[in-house]
Amino acid sequence: MSxxxxxxxxxxxxxxxxxxVTRALGGSLxxxxxxxxxxxxxxxxxxxxxxFREEDRQLLIERGIDTRGLVRRPGKTFYWHGRxxxxxxxxxxxxxxxxVFADFMPELLSDQRRADFVFLANISPRLQEHVLSxxxxxRIVAADTIKFWIENDRAGFIRLMPRFHIxxxxxxxxxxxxxxxxxxxxxxxxxxMGARIALIKRGEYGVLQFSPDSIFAVPAWPLEEVxxxxxxxxxxxxGVMGWLARCGRINxxxxxxxxxxxxxxxxxxxxKFSIERLLGLTWQDIESRYRxxxxxxxxxxxxxxxx
Amino acid sequence: MSxxxxxxxxxxxxxxxxxxVTRALGGSLxxxxxxxxxxxxxxxxxxxxxxFREEDRQLLIERGIDTRGLVRRPGKTFYWHGRxxxxxxxxxxxxxxxxVFADFMPELLSDQRRADFVFLANISPRLQEHVLSxxxxxRIVAADTIKFWIENDRAGFIRLMPRFHIxxxxxxxxxxxxxxxxxxxxxxxxxxMGARIALIKRGEYGVLQFSPDSIFAVPAWPLEEVxxxxxxxxxxxxGVMGWLARCGRINxxxxxxxxxxxxxxxxxxxxKFSIERLLGLTWQDIESRYRxxxxxxxxxxxxxxxx
Numbered sequence: 301m302s303x304x305x306x307x308x309x310x311x312x313x314x315x316x317x318x319x320x321v322t323r324a325l326g327g328s329l330x331x332x333x334x335x336x337x338x339x340x341x342x343x344x345x346x347x348x349x350x351x352f353r354e355e356d357r358q359l360l361i362e363r364g365i366d367t368r369g370l371v372r373r374p375g376k377t378f379y380w381h382g383r384x385x386x387x388x389x390x391x392x393x394x395x396x397x398x399x400v401f402a403d404f405m406p407e408l409l410s411d412q413r414r415a416d417f418v419f420l421a422n423i424s425p426r427l428q429e430h431v432l433s434x435x436x437x438x439r440i441v442a443a444d445t446i447k448f449w450i451e452n453d454r455a456g457f458i459r460l461m462p463r464f465h466i467x468x469x470x471x472x473x474x475x476x477x478x479x480x481x482x483x484x485x486x487x488x489x490x491x492x493m494g495a496r497i498a499l500i501k502r503g504e505y506g507v508l509q510f511s512p513d514s515i516f517a518v519p520a521w522p523l524e525e526v527x528x529x530x531x532x533x534x535x536x537x538x539g540v541m542g543w544l545a546r547c548g549r550i551n552x553x554x555x556x557x558x559x560x561x562x563x564x565x566x567x568x569x570x571x572k573f574s575i576e577r578l579l580g581l582t583w584q585d586i587e588s589r590y591r592x593x594x595x596x597x598x599x600x601x602x603x604x605x606x607x
Numbered sequence: 608m609s610x611x612x613x614x615x616x617x618x619x620x621x622x623x624x625x626x627x628v629t630r631a632l633g634g635s636l637x638x639x640x641x642x643x644x645x646x647x648x649x650x651x652x653x654x655x656x657x658x659f660r661e662e663d664r665q666l667l668i669e670r671g672i673d674t675r676g677l678v679r680r681p682g683k684t685f686y687w688h689g690r691x692x693x694x695x696x697x698x699x700x701x702x703x704x705x706x707v708f709a710d711f712m713p714e715l716l717s718d719q720r721r722a723d724f725v726f727l728a729n730i731s732p733r734l735q736e737h738v739l740s741x742x743x744x745x746r747i748v749a750a751d752t753i754k755f756w757i758e759n760d761r762a763g764f765i766r767l768m769p770r771f772h773i774x775x776x777x778x779x780x781x782x783x784x785x786x787x788x789x790x791x792x793x794x795x796x797x798x799x800m801g802a803r804i805a806l807i808k809r810g811e812y813g814v815l816q817f818s819p820d821s822i823f824a825v826p827a828w829p830l831e832e833v834x835x836x837x838x839x840x841x842x843x844x845x846g847v848m849g850w851l852a853r854c855g856r857i858n859x860x861x862x863x864x865x866x867x868x869x870x871x872x873x874x875x876x877x878x879k880f881s882i883e884r885l886l887g888l889t890w891q892d893i894e895s896r897y898r899x900x901x902x903x904x905x906x907x908x909x910x911x912x913x914x
Contacts, residue, residue: 365910419649482828482830482832483829484830484831485831502812505809505813505826506813506824506826507814508826508829514902514903515829515903516903516904516905517813517826517829517903517904518826518904518906519812519813519815519824519825519826520824522790522791522815522822522824523789523791524789524791534870555823556905556906560906577680593906594906595821596821596823597823597824597825597904597906598823598863598906599825599863599864599867599901599904599905605656606740606766
């Protein structure tokens with residue numbers, strides 16, 4: 301089933317201890333779409349400015365992404381300049397220029413309104429609400445957010461939470477949203493705020509999934525080198541939503557597999573700068589790492605039982 | 608099969624954000640023995656001073672621990688005063704007074720020399736070597752260490768490493784020992800240094816197990832409150848060695864289960880101050896949390912498949 305996703309298509313300047321890229325195609329929605337498209341159809345909703353390069357739209361189209369909702373508006377494309385510390389768990393936003401995104405209030409296409417799977421990337425709660433309200437009867441709504449929106453439109457975001465089946469936040473955002481330092485307490489508090497499922501992303505330490513009746517803990521894929529963490533969270537959400545949309549339904553079993561596919565997609569993105577790794581990726585790569593991931597975490601160790 | 612373990616039996620003063628205990632029975636070996644005894648017989652080797660309370664020896668004896676190797680020497684019992692920060696991943700050692708441990712070079716009892724399973728807690732490499740050299744043909748030798756010994760007797764410790772089947776270190780110690788910041792590289796480097804298996808303890812983020820052909824990643828049990836982290840690493844080692852000794856042999860499958868038992872034992876210890884939680888624990892508690900731990904990490908989700 302198709303996923304409709306709204307978020308930023310942007311130009312990113314990224315500095316990490318491994319190097320720099322300047323004005324590369326990026327933005328939460330770009331990462332999401334380029335990762336989710338491996339699992340099935342993705343239809344995107346975003347604004348781009350006068351400066352958006354036609355070849356970047358072509359790049360998305362060539363990978364099967366439905367870009368009818370990628371609309372050009374007078375002004376600049378969303379621009380983000382981020383700088384990672386030596387400890388790449390920490391980053392500074394040097395520049396965030398919303399450009400044409402600042403007052404973007406899109407109208408969905410008629411087929412997008414009938415979407416079963418909706419992903420709201422980390423844009424303003426007002427825009428998330430505007431998009432979500434146009435979808436007639438979504439089966440699964442997943443949303444992301446960032447510290448900025450929790451701090452600057454807390455009420456708006458909290459009002460939306462009961463409409464989310466899945467909320468993905470990192471550990472810092474979870475603590476801020478829930479007002480709890482302990483992540484187990486924070487995860488449970490987020491469920492009380494209305495989200496049906498909370499996925500707390502802990503970077504190199506993996507993911508904690510809070511469902512109404514259980515917790516699922518997944519370590520991260522052990523990487524020898526992280527080149528650029530940008531987009532890992534978006535690719536994670538793409539793997540989760542991609543698998544759920546592919547299955548067409550959700551239960552605890554399917555969700556756990558989805559979270560592993562999410563972890564796999566996140567682990568690929570950080571191996572190269574910007575979207576580069578996603579562009580070179582194949583479904584075989586994904587399946588191969590999925591199987592390796594199961595072995596990595598396998599306490600049932602069936603493979604080993606015969607030894 | 609019986610485990611012979613050498614390490615510190617100490618008095619601890621512990622300060623955490625949740626409170627303080629003064630001169631409580633502690634030390635790496637005490638935690639190890641009180642956790643390992645649930646899995647089978649444990650025989651300890653340690654020195655105590657004039658000030659050691661007879662009731663503390665009784666406490667160990669009543670729990671089935673073989674204390675024949677707990678020898679009294681003139682002087683003070685090992686004393687440690689630790690202070691945890693608000694972020695309990697960080698602690699300062701306010702006082703470390705080795706007391707009678709400073710020049711302790713024990714002679715093992717004849718049955719201890721025939722031990723199949725040997726645990727060398729985080730004492731000096733010289734003492735670890737002295738004990739290990741007396742064991743005739745151990746099947747499994749596991750060792751722990753601390754930053755202090757890596758910094759102060761690096762050569763002595765590295766010389767011992769090829770004799771360890773299992774080395775347990777925390778993330779900081781692994782980085783220091785291997786000279787690699789990335790933990791995957793550090794784990795692999797530790798294997799190259801001679802240890803057959805490296806277990807890197809990451810506190811609230813779980814454990815990474817490096818075997819010659821695989822990595823096993825285990826998250827930590829999600830706790831809503833950590834009262835006192837002291838002894839978690841020793842109890843972890845106890846669960847690992849306890850399960851291996853109970854099985855009487857090792858392969859990847861048994862080792863993965865052992866690492867989960869270790870994680871379970873570590874998760875209990877931190878729930879209360881000092882050794883308190885270990886004293887109140889039952890085998891039913893352990894089995895119950897082991898099963899819950901499998902569910903927590905279960906990507907096979909057989910329980911959910913019928914939903």
